[in-house]
Amino acid sequence: xxxxxxxxxxxxxxxxxxxxxxxxxxxxxxxxxxxxxxxxxxxxxxxxxxxxxxxxxxxxxxxxxxxxxxxxxxxxxxxxxxxxxxxxxxxxxxxxxxxxxxxxxxxxxxxxxxxxxxxxxxxxxxxxxxxxxxx
Numbered sequence: 001x002x003x004x005x006x007x008x009x010x011x012x013x014x015x016x017x018x019x020x021x022x023x024x025x026x027x028x029x030x031x032x033x034x035x036x037x038x039x040x041x042x043x044x045x046x047x048x049x050x051x052x053x054x055x056x057x058x059x060x061x062x063x064x065x066x067x068x069x070x071x072x073x074x075x076x077x078x079x080x081x082x083x084x085x086x087x088x089x090x091x092x093x094x095x096x097x098x099x100x101x102x103x104x105x106x107x108x109x110x111x112x113x114x115x116x117x118x119x120x121x122x123x124x125x126x127x128x129x130x131x132x133x134x135x
Contacts, residue, residue, distance in 0.1 A: 057126055061119045068112040075109055078102040 004019040020028075041047075053060065082098050092099075118124040 053126075057119055057124065061116050064112055064116050064119070068109065068116065071105055071109045071112060075102065075105040078105055 001018040001024055002021050003016055005017040007015045007017065009015075055063075078098060078101055082095060082102060085095055085098065086092070115124070
């Protein structure tokens with residue numbers, strides 16, 4: 001950033017107006033390229049919780065059902081927003097963030113449903129001994 005102008009209005013304090021420099025544009029471009037091209041662990045809390053299942057397998061399905069209900073509601077809201085924005089004439093490029101969030105929510109919804117079914121059916125079970133320190 002570089003100072004473009006300094007303005008003074010008697011009713012307000014002095015105000016500095018900045019402009020983006022070529023170096024700033026290049027830094028922003030590099031940042032955007034990295035964000036778009038390189039996958040990162042953007043949402044690590046839920047996977048971290050899954051890796052520390054200190055609760056019994058019987059307790060987990062009810063908790064995941066609550067999460068599934070929230071994810072399903074979010075998926076429906078995202079779909080409604082996508083439909084509304086598209087019908088309103090917004091170009092698809094302006095909807096990419098919503099499309100991504102919807103796709104991730106749909107995938108989590110499906111995965112949670114399978115996981116809950118596996119837990120309830122007993123296809124996935126464990127005991128505290130499964131996580132004991134193997135000294």
